[in-house]
Structure formats: structure tokens, C-alpha cells
Amino acid sequence: MLDHVETEIPARIGALSPPLTADTAALCEAAGQGVVSLDAGPGRYLSSLAEFLTRTESVASSRIERVYADLDDLARASLGEESTRSATSTLAATLALRELTESCDDGAPLSEGAILSAHAALLADDLLEHRAAGSYRTQQNWIGGSDFTPRNAAHVPPPPEVVQDLMSDLVDFANRDDLSPVAQAAVTHGQFEAIHPFNDGNGRIGRGLISAVFRRRGTTRRTVVPIAAVMLADVDTYFDRLADYRAGDVEPLVRYVASAAMTATEAAEASAERLAALPSLWEERVGTRRGSAAQTLVGTLLEHPIVDIAAVEAITGASRARSYDAIDAVEDAGILHEITGRSRNRIWVAADVMDEIAALEERIGARTRPSARWR
CATH class of the missing domain: 1.10.3290.10 (Fido-like domain)
Structure with a gap:
């Protein structure tokens, strides 16, 4: 029968220094x-x-x-x-x-x-x-x-x-x-x-x-x-x-x-190099003139890889129609991917950025022992 519980109270460390070799x-x-x-x-x-x-x-x-x-x-x-x-x-x-x-x-x-x-x-x-x-x-x-x-x-x-x-x-x-x-x-x-x-x-x-x-x-x-x-x-x-x-x-x-x-x-250094290379690659793939709404959108996708139409309007300063044109151009270039599958309240993601999250975890995981807890 459980008749008592022993708790663990850690030592105060405010003024202590860890004894390290x-x-x-x-x-x-x-x-x-x-x-x-x-x-x-x-x-x-x-x-x-x-x-x-x-x-x-x-x-x-x-x-x-x-x-x-x-x-x-x-x-x-x-x-x-x-x-x-x-x-x-x-x-x-x-x-x-x-x-x-x-x-x-x-x-x-x-x-x-x-x-x-x-x-x-x-x-x-x-x-x-x-x-x-x-x-x-x-x-x-x-x-x-x-x-x-x-x-x-x-x-x-x-x-x-x-x-x-x-x-x-x-x-x-x-x-x-x-x-x-x-x-x-x-x-x-x-x-x-x-x-x-x-x-x-x-x-x-x-x-x-x-x-x-x-x-x-x-x-x-x-x-x-x-x-x-x-x-x-x-x-x-x-x-x-x-x-x-x-x-x-x-x-x-x-x-x-x-x-x-x-x-x-x-x-993370490897991810930093891959991310830094993306904007110029994206600009080439879009192929529209510099300063266009599509190029402006591409230039912000590293920092804002998840967008809806309102976000694109704010980023490009363009009308709703031109913003949709920009999304279409970037999506056709394989840079944005629509994830909602509906006609209203659509959301797009920069697939290269989101994929890099998984790639980073995989690189880290490949260098350490997999956990038996998840087998």
C-alpha cells in the first residue's frame, strides 16, 4: 500500500558554479x-x-x-x-x-x-x-x-x-x-x-x-x-x-x-546556406520583370513563407487582381503550393522553406542514435 511519497527538492544553485572538468x-x-x-x-x-x-x-x-x-x-x-x-x-x-x-x-x-x-x-x-x-x-x-x-x-x-x-x-x-x-x-x-x-x-x-x-x-x-x-x-x-x-x-x-x-x-549552417540561395533561384524561375508584384512577392517568401491573399496584397501593394496574378505566376513556377484545396480563404506556402524544416530534422537525426521509444 502506498503510504507516503518522497519528493525530490533540488539544491539552490543561485550562487553555485557547476564543477566542470x-x-x-x-x-x-x-x-x-x-x-x-x-x-x-x-x-x-x-x-x-x-x-x-x-x-x-x-x-x-x-x-x-x-x-x-x-x-x-x-x-x-x-x-x-x-x-x-x-x-x-x-x-x-x-x-x-x-x-x-x-x-x-x-x-x-x-x-x-x-x-x-x-x-x-x-x-x-x-x-x-x-x-x-x-x-x-x-x-x-x-x-x-x-x-x-x-x-x-x-x-x-x-x-x-x-x-x-x-x-x-x-x-x-x-x-x-x-x-x-x-x-x-x-x-x-x-x-x-x-x-x-x-x-x-x-x-x-x-x-x-x-x-x-x-x-x-x-x-x-x-x-x-x-x-x-x-x-x-x-x-x-x-x-x-x-x-x-x-x-x-x-x-x-x-x-x-x-x-x-x-x-x-x-x-543549421547547412540550412542557412540553402535558404540564402533560394531567392535568386526563385527570381530566375518566376522570370517576370524586376519590380513586378511577382518578383516582390518572391523576395519576401523566406521571411513570410505562409501567405493568403491579404498577406500578398500587403506585401506587394498591388490590387487584389494583380496580387492573384502574382500568386499564379509564383505558383506556376513551382515556388508556392496551395494547401487548402478550396476556392475561398486559400493559403499558400513556399514549399522549399517548409521542406527544409524536415530536411534539417533529418540531417540532425542522421547524426545521432534513433530513440527506441519511437520504434
Whole structure:
């Protein structure tokens, strides 16, 4: 008979520094340099790459939570069209990641308010959890076991009455400037997952904290490193490293996040090169005169790969009739693909951009061991 539950209360880390070997410190330094290099890519296409990588990261982070959204459904949801719950949830994860990361723009400190706001954005439209969106949990939770009892749970986080104090301590740690940004991001993530401060959404917000720490430390300025895509490729190892952290062994998680950052940045560099090559290729394929509505539309598709007629009118400044002509020309060139299959409220996507999301995940997945959980 279950007569008591033992919770795991992580140590306060606000003033502590992780004890890392010289090899791990060097790995963190190399990973940080890779992230900086990715973020300093071609200036003309940096904003496009940033949006692409944010979308990639949120899709992967959602899939770790077994929320699978078809990219066409995600495109529909992004323009407010009726879509699946998975697509709506993934779009919310994108908004939450962007909000949390941008709260640390220009070195602004990470705040509990930003974390709570991101959580509110993540779960605002969730049928079951919307009432708790943006609030720390007020009840005991656990990971594993069953929905009804923590028996055989893999992790029973601290009781709710200590969550506020632990989160304040975590934010103190995340706002320090005397640590390697990569090690700091890894420990911030591990500590957050150990606290598990929310009823739901802990994984997606916790992984978002990695990007937030990078942004606050200036390791990134615009981009998001798709580390969740590496984690998705081998969730068993990812969860094992979080378990190591909870057991008091910090270094394996730090090394894991550093290695994941290196894998992700290398794969993202390939995507950056492919994306940067697309506009000139598209311009040749469209073949209309420079300055035409079709050429204007093509020039914006990297940053706005999902459009409807209203978006095209705003982009081109053309009449509705000329905007439809531009869409037809770009669609005939094989650049835009209509995904709604109807005569009204149609949506088009730049297939090359959306396909690259899948290609990036495949490149990352090919470099790491597939997870036994998904076989």
C-alpha cells in the first residue's frame, strides 16, 4: 500500500558554479563559438533564418511531448484558419519560445514574469490547462507512473509550496555573467525540469530557457539554435541526462547540451546556406520583370513563407487582381503550393522553406542514435 511519497527538492544553485572538468569547459567554449558563428550569418537573410529556426525548434520541442503537427496544418493555424489541436498547440509553442527568448534581447535579465508570460502564451487555448496558464502549480505533480498515483514515478518534483523560492533562485542563477553561457543554459534547463513548476508545459518552457539564456548572454542576437531537434532524435539519452542532473551529477547534462548545440549549429549552417540561395533561384524561375508584384512577392517568401491573399496584397501593394496574378505566376513556377484545396480563404506556402524544416530534422537525426521509444 502506498503510504507516503518522497519528493525530490533540488539544491539552490543561485550562487553555485557547476564543477566542470577542463575538457567539458573546452567543449562548452567550442559550442558557444559555433552558436555565435551561426548567429552572425548572412545579414540580409538573418531575420528569415531566425524565423525558420524558431519554427523548427518549436516543432521539435512539441514532438518531444508527442504533439505531432503536420506542417500544412501548422501553416493554416498560423493564419488563423481552423486547424488541428496539435497544430494550434505547436503554434502556441512557437509564440511562447519567441516571447521568452525576446524577453532577453540586448542582454535584458531573465525574469519570472517572462517565464510565466511565455507559459500563458503556451497554454492559453489549451482545453484542459488554460485555467492554470501563466501560474505556478498549486498541487503535487510527478513524471511517469500513472495519472492517478506517483507509484513507480520516474521523478516526483518538489511540493508546490517551495516552487516560488526555487524559481527565484533559478532566475538568479540564469542572470549571472561569470559562467560559460552553454553551461549556464544547460544547468538552467536541468534545474527547471527538476523543479517542474507547472502542471503542464514544463518541457517546452524549459527547453525555451536554453534559448533565453543564450540571448541574454549575447551568444545569439537573432537566431534560435534548434537543440530540441537533437533531443528529439534521441530522447532516451536526453531524459537520462536530466535524470543524472536530478541525481546530483551536473556534468553529463552540460556535456550533452554542448554537444547538442554543436550538432544543431552545424546542421543549421547547412540550412542557412540553402535558404540564402533560394531567392535568386526563385527570381530566375518566376522570370517576370524586376519590380513586378511577382518578383516582390518572391523576395519576401523566406521571411513570410505562409501567405493568403491579404498577406500578398500587403506585401506587394498591388490590387487584389494583380496580387492573384502574382500568386499564379509564383505558383506556376513551382515556388508556392496551395494547401487548402478550396476556392475561398486559400493559403499558400513556399514549399522549399517548409521542406527544409524536415530536411534539417533529418540531417540532425542522421547524426545521432534513433530513440527506441519511437520504434
